[in-house]
């Protein structure tokens with residue numbers, strides 16, 4: 310189940326600056342998909358993205374998937390495995406993830422998804438590799454529960 314329909318987004322000015330310089334490097338389709346995700350400010354499935362971009366000439370899911378793959382390769386879009394949905398990176402000021410761990414908290418009640426941007430989280434995941442010798446290449450952590458607001462109002 311996907312959270313409520315896309316609404317206004319609240320992203321910092323830094324994001325817009327980085328996004329602006331980034332979008333000049335993207336192809337038209339990548340730019341449209343990235344813009345759809347940043348505007349939504351919430352995870353979207355590939356089919357929701359396709360619906361949003363039909364007027365822009367998108368016709369087939371493959372067009373969306375191709376752009377998403379490339380954007381994920383650039384580290385500016387992440388896939389939420391458990392939701393099979395995609396979300397724009399919320400800290401685009403250092404937008405290239407370059408293999409660092411990515412984490413999300415997902416509220417089961419209101420659907421709010423927040424990207425974890427926490428040095429301790431990163432150090433913890435990297436520490437696991439350092440201690441065990443396991444060479445992690447891709448880490449995505451999804452923590453489900455209640456956001457502060459929902460937990461407080463329960």
Ligand SMILES: [Zn+2]
Pocket residue numbers: 384387397398399400406411424
């Ligand atoms: Zn990110």
Ligand SMILES: [Zn+2]
Pocket residue numbers: 416417418419420421455456457458459460
């Ligand atoms: Zn919530």
